Amino acid sequence: xxxxxxxxxxxxxxxxxxxxxxxxxxxxxxxxxxxxxxxxxxxxxxxxxxxxxxxxxxxxxxxxxxxxxxxxxxxxxxxxxxxxxxxxxxxxxxxxxxxxxxxxxxxxxxxxxxxxxxxxxxxxxxxxxxxxxxxxxxxxxxxxxxxxxxxxxxxxxxxxxxxxxxxxxxxxxxxxxxxxxxxxxxxxxxxxxxxxxxxxxxxxxxxxxxxxxxxxxxxxxxxxxxxxxxxxxxxxxxxxxxxxxxxxxxxx
Amino acid sequence: xxxxxxxxxxxxxxxxxxxxxxxxxxxxxxxxxxxxxxxxxxxxxxxxxxxxxxxxxxxxxxxxxxxxxxxxxxxxxxxxxxxxxxxxxxxxxxxxxxxxxxxxxxxxxxxxxxxxxxxxxxxxxxxxxxxxxxxxxxxxxxxxxxxxxxxxxxxxxxxxxxxxxxxxxxxxxxxxxxxxxxxxxxxxxxxxxxxxxxxxxxxxxxxxxxxxxxxxxxxxxxxxxxxxxxxxxxxxxxxxxxxxxxxxxxxxxxxxxxxxxxxxxxxxx
Ligand SMILES: Nc1ncnc2c1ncn2[C@@H]1O[C@H](COP(=O)(O)OP(=O)(O)OP(=O)(O)O)[C@@H](O)[C@H]1O
Ligand SMILES: [Mg+2]
Numbered sequence: 001x002x003x004x005x006x007x008x009x010x011x012x013x014x015x016x017x018x019x020x021x022x023x024x025x026x027x028x029x030x031x032x033x034x035x036x037x038x039x040x041x042x043x044x045x046x047x048x049x050x051x052x053x054x055x056x057x058x059x060x061x062x063x064x065x066x067x068x069x070x071x072x073x074x075x076x077x078x079x080x081x082x083x084x085x086x087x088x089x090x091x092x093x094x095x096x097x098x099x100x101x102x103x104x105x106x107x108x109x110x111x112x113x114x115x116x117x118x119x120x121x122x123x124x125x126x127x128x129x130x131x132x133x134x135x136x137x138x139x140x141x142x143x144x145x146x147x148x149x150x151x152x153x154x155x156x157x158x159x160x161x162x163x164x165x166x167x168x169x170x171x172x173x174x175x176x177x178x179x180x181x182x183x184x185x186x187x188x189x190x191x192x193x194x195x196x197x198x199x200x201x202x203x204x205x206x207x208x209x210x211x212x213x214x215x216x217x218x219x220x221x222x223x224x225x226x227x228x229x230x231x232x233x234x235x236x237x238x239x240x241x242x243x244x245x246x247x248x249x250x251x252x
Numbered sequence: 253x254x255x256x257x258x259x260x261x262x263x264x265x266x267x268x269x270x271x272x273x274x275x276x277x278x279x280x281x282x283x284x285x286x287x288x289x290x291x292x293x294x295x296x297x298x299x300x301x302x303x304x305x306x307x308x309x310x311x312x313x314x315x316x317x318x319x320x321x322x323x324x325x326x327x328x329x330x331x332x333x334x335x336x337x338x339x340x341x342x343x344x345x346x347x348x349x350x351x352x353x354x355x356x357x358x359x360x361x362x363x364x365x366x367x368x369x370x371x372x373x374x375x376x377x378x379x380x381x382x383x384x385x386x387x388x389x390x391x392x393x394x395x396x397x398x399x400x401x402x403x404x405x406x407x408x409x410x411x412x413x414x415x416x417x418x419x420x421x422x423x424x425x426x427x428x429x430x431x432x433x434x435x436x437x438x439x440x441x442x443x444x445x446x447x448x449x450x451x452x453x454x455x456x457x458x459x460x461x462x463x464x465x466x467x468x469x470x471x472x473x474x475x476x477x478x479x480x481x482x483x484x485x486x487x488x489x490x491x492x493x494x495x496x497x498x499x500x501x502x503x504x505x506x507x508x509x510x511x512x513x514x515x516x517x518x519x520x521x
Contacts, residue, residue: 146455148409149402166405166453184453 017077018106018192020052026064030071040074048188048215049077051098052106054084063089065096081105081154081172102156104174104191140175147171147185159189167207173197188215190234199232202247214239254362257369258387258411258425262403264374266395267432270468270478272371273301274487275391277477278494280335284366287326290340291383292373293349299339302329303475313341316353322360331480336365346379358386376410386416389426392456395433396444401453404429408454427456430493434461436509447507459493462486463506 021029049072051065069079081101082093090100139157147153147161149168159173164181171177174191182203190197190212197211205227208217211234221241228243259272269292276288289312290298299305304327310320315338322338329335338361341348361368372383384390390411394404411425412418418425431447438444451458462468467484471477479494481487485506492502 145412146408148412149405151409151413163455164453167402168406169409 017047018050018052018083019072019079020055020106021063022055023057023061025058025061026067029063030067033071037075040071047077048210048213049079050081050083050101050105051079051093052083053089054103054106056085059086062092065093065098069096069098080170099152099154099170099172101154101172102174102191104156104194105172106192141173146181149185164203165201176200183209186210189232195234197234200230202229204228204230204232204241209239209241211239254365255367255388256358256362256386257367258372258384258390259369259393260372260380260384260390260407260411261374261393261400262376262380262407263395263400266393266400267462267468268374268393269298269301269371270472271391271393271430271432271462271490272298272369273472273477274479274490275494275497276367276369277329277332277335278479278491279367279369279498280329280332281479281491282494282498283334285334285336285364286367286369287336287338287361287365288369288371289338289361289383290371291349291379292371293340293344293346293379294342295373296340296342298371299327299337300475301472302337302477304329304337304339305475308339311339311341312357313344313348315357316350317348322357331476346373346377346382349379349382351382351385354382355386376406380407381410381414384411384415384425387411387425388417389428391428391430391459392454393430393432394450394454396431396435396439396446396450398445401445401450405454408456428459428497429454429456430459430462432462433464434506435464436507440509447504459496460489460502460504461506462489462493 072079079098082089082098083101083103083106085093141155142160142162143153144162146163147165147169149166152170152172153159155173157173158175159171160178161171162180165171165179165183165185165187167184169185172188174194176197177187177189177199179187179201183201183206185206186208187199187206188210189199192213195212199209199211204225206218208215209232211232214234214237216239225241225243229245229247231242231244233240259268259275261268272288276286279286288298290296293313299308307327310325312325314320315322315325325338327337327339329337358368370383370387373379392404392407394400408427411427415425417423429451431450435444439446447461463485465484465486467481467486468478471481478484478487479490482491489506492505495502
């Protein structure tokens with residue numbers, strides 16, 4: 001069987017990838033994925049990945065997300081979200097640490113996997129019906145409390161956090177992210193392709209920041225903007241961090 | 253109506269059991285009928301710290317599995333009228349802890365006590381979930397170091413999502429920070445985080461610091477909750493925590509370095 005009829009591995013930028021699964025059970029998917037990608041290694045070093053189930057032709061098949069993510073990680077990919085799928089998929093995926101993400105995170109451009117199989121036209125994306133309400137119908141979202149380690153907040157549109165985003169926490173938006181507190185965790189704005197999106201925070205100490213799939217990790221960030229009130233935008237395909245000032249929290 | 257209070261931390265060895273014993277004894281001293289439950293199945297040591305290890309016959313799991321009654325398993329403290337202990341089993345594993353059983357035991361206890369203190373095991377797995385699942389309030393025990401704060405932060409997140417109150421969309425579990433093993437000198441040298449730093453990160457109400465203290469070791473070696481040694485620094489710090497929890501205003505102590513006197517400076521060089 002041609003691997004491309006089972007899944008498609010796509011990227012918009014070269015950073016956030018999406019794996020669109022079309023059919024099959026986990027074993028078939030894993031076997032074909034392995035054939036497709038070849039030997040594990042740093043092929044996609046640290047690339048974030050969304051598993052896209054919105055075009056699944058076998059929607060009743062359960063998917064072993066633990067096994068799938070385990071294998072993706074062997075290739076240096078960082079699976080973090082799913083798109084589409086039935087409620088059981090969403091639940092199983094959550095147990096494997098994957099959060100439902102909006103469509104903005106799913107790439108629809110060409111396949112980037114090693115070209116041992118001939119490219120296939122992308123399958124038309126059908127809107128997913130089973131994404132939890134919270135994600136499906138929210139454009140913008142405001143969260144009033146500190147986002148703690150292990151928590152993940154997702155908004156299809158803009159996301160406003162009226163407190164800190166702690167180390168180990170993740171905030172993800174299709175639009176811009178405004179954090180009225182410290183950013184100590186990860187913030188991913190603009191999905192994979194909204195290059196107009198930006199991130200704003202009062203105190204920049206992040207683990208990772210990304211706009212439209214372009215990202216920087218903590219030790220790549222200029223120490224001069226570290227700890228500053230800052231905005232992060234995408235300019236000419238690169239993240240641009242602007243120091244806006246200094247912020248010190250009020251002790252309560 | 254009784255309140256269920258989970259004492260939890262994520263990270264191991266930060267002082268959950270010490271805090272559970274001290275806090276429960278402190279509430280009992282203030283006249284509240286209090287029971288403290290050991291959820292650390294397989295590694296029980298609350299009974300040691302409470303000095304009742306030789307009186308354990310039935311335990312929490314026997315009650316959960318209907319192998320003994322609650323009355324048989326509850327141990328009455330010899331020093332404090334209002335204090336009871338429900339020990340953990342040393343011989344079973346955590347899988348024997350089922351949530352339905354825990355709920356039944358807690359409901360029975362709710363009718364007889366003012367406060368039910370649940371001493372959680374370390375980690376974020378089954379045992380820790382069982383201890384926090386039915387909590388109304390939680391004491392987050394944290395040491396002033398990065399890894400402990402990170403784990404506590406994770407626990408704060410879980411209290412907001414993996415508890416009965418969260419799942420049923422009831423009023424959220426009330427969380428309080430208790431910062432233990434606080435050593436002002438190591439805070440001053442920058443080896444440890446300050447109380448202000450930890451409060452800023454966790455962003456939950458602060459009940460106070462417990463100083464790093466020899467009194468804790470002495471109390472636990474002799475099987476006495478440290479709040480019964482009210483003369484000691486740790487004992488009085490825990491009583492302050494209890495009183496603040498009960499709504500009293502207590503000035504914070506043990507957060508400033510004690511300035512060394514002229515002579516000690518002279519002799520220490
Ligand atoms: N304030 C303190 N000063 C000095 N030692 C302390 C203090 N608090 C706790 N300890 C010591 O730290 C050790 C761990 O304490 P404790 O057993 O209460 O932690 P725990 O969080 O319950 O551990 P576990 O995760 O294994 O259940 C014990 O030896 C205890 O005596
Ligand atoms: Mg303990």
